[in-house]
Amino acid sequence: MNTNSILLKLEHQVAYITLNRPKAFNSFNTEMALSLQETLDHCEHNNLVRAIVLTGSGKAFCAGQDLKEVTDPNTNPGFKTILEAHYNPIIKKLRTIKKPIIAAVNGVAAGAGANIALACDIVVAHDRVNFIQAFSLIGLVPDSGGTFFLPRLVGFQKALALAMLGDTIAATEAERLGMIYKCMSLENFENEVQQLALKLANMPTKALGMIKTLFNQSVTNTLNQQLDLEAELQIEAAQTNDYAEGVAAFIEKRKPNFKGN
Helix, strand or coil: CCCCCEEEEEECCEEEEEECCHHHCCCECHHHHHHHHHHHHHHHHCCCCCEEEEEECCCEEECCECHHHHHCCCCCCCHHHHHHHHHHHHHHHHHHCCCCEEEEECCEEECHHHHHHHCCCEEEEECCCEEECCHHHHCCCCCCCHHHHHHHHHCHHHHHHHHHHCCEEEHHHHHHHCCCCEEECCCCHHHHHHHHHHHHHCCCHHHHHHHHHHHHHHCCCCHHHHHHHHHHHHHHHCCCHHHHHHHHHHHCCCCCCCCCC
């Protein structure tokens, strides 16, 4: 599945997806956007994958759109294509894949890069990372779900200010605001990401997928609708092999051996 711009490594049931255009700070061009979609599809349907880590190569996580592509009349796909065929499908896949997805933000996350990170299930970054809603700084508006996720993470007033002003937010501040799950030290970052991914990969995968569905639906559901959905998915979860194993392990006072089914 490796391409020039996307690297994929499968290890201990964890798929490590790496954005691989380091000289361009992993900014998106058409090839990388379409390759990432293909790689996410592969991970979704590969039963050997029980957790996904999305990260970047080099000094950046992702600097957003490659502006060289959109300013070159020979390569510019146009914003309609960039949004409808590149970014929006990526965001939808990140939210609907029924496996936990970690954004391991290893460097600056700007523009669409920041919002792709925020669309993942669990976002971690090391203590030298910055997040930037850079759109307004070049006369654009946030895309890639930024106006959806950011207000829900940090609140309406803070999100609006960040989007308008294009402030640089350090990872330590992002954690304090609730924008990300955890800020880690640079020295321990790779190891902590691996341990987090392994923990998720060894948990009951179907239950984690159902939890993701519940949180997705909670954004628009009424309380009654959400209660009904919780009941529906709880009944489904109770029929899995992992539930039987979890209960048996609890009664027998041992560590459960979940298989993801």
